[in-house]
Amino acid sequence: MVTAVRNFVSEIGSMVVFMTSSLRLLMSPPNRWSEILKHMEFIGNKSVGIISLTSLFTGLALSLQIYLGFKIINAVNLVGPTVALGVTRELGPVLTGLIVAARAGGAMAARLGTMRVNEQIDALDVMGVNTRQYLIGPRIFAAVICMPLLTAVFDFVAMVGSYILVVFLIELDQAIFLEKIRQTVQVKHIMEGLFKSAVFGLVFGLVCTYRGFYTTGGAKGVGEATNQGVVTSMVLVIILDYFLTNLIRLFYLALGIQ
Amino acid sequence: MEAAIQVQDVKKSFDGKDFVLKGLSLEVPKESLTAIIGFSGTGKSVLLKHILGLYQPTYGKVKVLGTDLSTLDPNELTKFRCNFGVLFQSAALFDDMSVLENVSFPLIEHRRSLSPGQVKEIAERKLQMVGLDPKHFHKLPSQISGGMQKRTGLARALALDPEILVYDEPTTGLDPILTEMVDNLILETHKNNKGTTSIMVSHDLQAAFRIADFVAMLDAGQVLLFGKPEDFYKSEIELVKRFVSKGMKHA
Ligand SMILES: Nc1ncnc2c1ncn2[C@@H]1O[C@H](COP(=O)(O)OP(=O)(O)O)[C@@H](O)[C@H]1O
Ligand SMILES: [Mg+2]
Numbered sequence: 048m049v050t051a052v053r054n055f056v057s058e059i060g061s062m063v064v065f066m067t068s069s070l071r072l073l074m075s076p077p078n079r080w081s082e083i084l085k086h087m088e089f090i091g092n093k094s095v096g097i098i099s100l101t102s103l104f105t106g107l108a109l110s111l112q113i114y115l116g117f118k119i120i121n122a123v124n125l126v127g128p129t130v131a132l133g134v135t136r137e138l139g140p141v142l143t144g145l146i147v148a149a150r151a152g153g154a155m156a157a158r159l160g161t162m163r164v165n166e167q168i169d170a171l172d173v174m175g176v177n178t179r180q181y182l183i184g185p186r187i188f189a190a191v192i193c194m195p196l197l198t199a200v201f202d203f204v205a206m207v208g209s210y211i212l213v214v215f216l217i218e219l220d221q222a223i224f225l226e227k228i229r230q231t232v233q234v235k236h237i238m239e240g241l242f243k244s245a246v247f248g249l250v251f252g253l254v255c256t257y258r259g260f261y262t263t264g265g266a267k268g269v270g271e272a273t274n275q276g277v278v279t280s281m282v283l284v285i286i287l288d289y290f291l292t293n294l295i296r297l298f299y300l301a302l303g304i305q
Numbered sequence: 306m307e308a309a310i311q312v313q314d315v316k317k318s319f320d321g322k323d324f325v326l327k328g329l330s331l332e333v334p335k336e337s338l339t340a341i342i343g344f345s346g347t348g349k350s351v352l353l354k355h356i357l358g359l360y361q362p363t364y365g366k367v368k369v370l371g372t373d374l375s376t377l378d379p380n381e382l383t384k385f386r387c388n389f390g391v392l393f394q395s396a397a398l399f400d401d402m403s404v405l406e407n408v409s410f411p412l413i414e415h416r417r418s419l420s421p422g423q424v425k426e427i428a429e430r431k432l433q434m435v436g437l438d439p440k441h442f443h444k445l446p447s448q449i450s451g452g453m454q455k456r457t458g459l460a461r462a463l464a465l466d467p468e469i470l471v472y473d474e475p476t477t478g479l480d481p482i483l484t485e486m487v488d489n490l491i492l493e494t495h496k497n498n499k500g501t502t503s504i505m506v507s508h509d510l511q512a513a514f515r516i517a518d519f520v521a522m523l524d525a526g527q528v529l530l531f532g533k534p535e536d537f538y539k540s541e542i543e544l545v546k547r548f549v550s551k552g553m554k555h556a
Contacts, residue, residue, distance in 0.1 A: 077414070077417065161400075165395060165397060165400070166393045166394075166395050166397035167397050167398075167399055167400070169359075169393065169397065170391070170393060170397040170398075170399075172359060172386070173357050173359070173386050173389055173391045173471075174386065174387075174391075174410070174411050174414065175383050175384055175385075175386040175387040175411075175414070175415060176383070176414055177380075177383050
């Protein structure tokens with residue numbers, strides 16, 4: 048038990064060192080802009096389709112459920128703002144985090160794992176290339192940049208879904224829908240979600256690159272690293288979401304923002 | 306005789322209890338082709354990794370080209386490795402880059418002043434040097450044969466004109482014809498690049514005795530015998546005799 052805790056703590060420690068050293072190395076030459084762009088294209092651009100699709104249906108389904116609930120208490124005018132707050136602060140970042148962790152995080156772990164077991168990482172090492180600077184930093188950095196952008200896409204498309212359901216399918220008043228959202232949702236709510244999503248990007252970027260980078264045991268090891276990376280990332284996104292929400296509340300409290 | 310690599314009484318333990326290298330000393334003469342042989346698991350790869358600065362000795366010292374590796378910080382060590390060209394057993398080509406891009410990679414990384422045209426020219430010259438047909442230059446590693454992958458890996462190792470070429474079991478797992486081709490390639494490369502020191506880990510005795518200037522036999526984390534190939538046939542050490550006769554039987 049004691050050893051398990053100690054191993055856990057030392058693992059967390061080495062992951063944090065792994066992350067900070069990789070990101071700090073990005074500042075030193077040679078610059079890795081082309082690598083960062085390449086990974087942003089993979090993590091960001093290539094996720095837009097799946098994020099749009101899932102967020103559209105999330106908006107539709109959530110709005111329908113909330114509508115059915117609010118009808119009982121005659122509060123259907125509040126469907127719009129309720130969905131908007133729920134999506135921007137919780138569902139947007141969390142679902143984007145889960146989907147991108149599975150898609151891009153899994154691919155990163157598998158790619159690095161393959162490079163490790165095929166000696167490609169050793170080849171880089173002996174070629175005098177700093178592998179953390181070349182392989183890890185750009186991936187984590189790209190994940191942190193792309194997550195808020197993807198979450199913004201998620202938020203927007205989910206609200207389009209909500210609009211479609213409320214205005215076209217159950218035919219409530221369009222002006223009320225928009226006006227109530229405008230009254231309730233503030234920029235800080237959206238920013239809250241985007242901030243969370245950047246943290247999620249950091250988390251799955253770190254966990255998946257770390258697992259992939261330290262893969263052992265051949266092709267089977269690559270599968271395990273990928274699996275572990277994705278599962279750990281997903282669990283962490285959901286757990287961290289709760290604590291981040293509280294942290295943001297505390298932050299507001301300290302600054303006197305209600 | 307000047308030494309390119311000096312391994313001085315190196316002891317290495319990974320867990321603090323058992324030593325993999327047990328006071329190993331070895332001097333690799335400059336401009337020689339030296340083979341390191343020994344049974345599997347005797348620490349040959351671990352020794353190579355010490356020479357490449359990937360592992361630090363628990364005790365003892367490793368000097369490469371006169372530089373004590375323990376005096377270099379991690380960044381200096383990374384730079385210092387440009388003195389090495391390494392051919393891995395699996396060739397370890399970057400599978401998302403073409404043959405030409407693989408060979409260009411170290412040049413792009415370390416010779417930033419070169420124009421893309423110059424990089425391409427050098428890479429093509431290295432590929433021709435190892436005998437790869439230009440029609441394969443734009444293929445991915447997965448699209449060429451194992452022998453061509455080895456050639457590409459060697460061209461990549463040669464890209465920066467390294468002082469020291471390192472081969473870890475370059476022929477293990479290859480068929481006899483390919484084995485001979487790779488051995489000849491190593492010998493030719495060594496002869497064609499005047500001034501380079503080549504180190505080859507092998508358990509193919511025939512090849513080691515045929516192409517190497519010097520042979521070091523490792524046993525249980527120490528050098529059992531270092532000398533010219535003929536010294537091994539004359540040796541009275543029981544283990545060497547056994548190893549030599551085993552190797553002969555294989556051939
Ligand atoms: N990173 C490591 N951690 C712990 N033990 C290792 C490590 N690398 C090698 N060893 C051990 O060192 C011994 C020698 O390995 P190696 O040098 O690979 O043998 P070989 O002579 O076949 O190349 C083996 O028993 C191996 O298990
Ligand atoms: Mg070995």
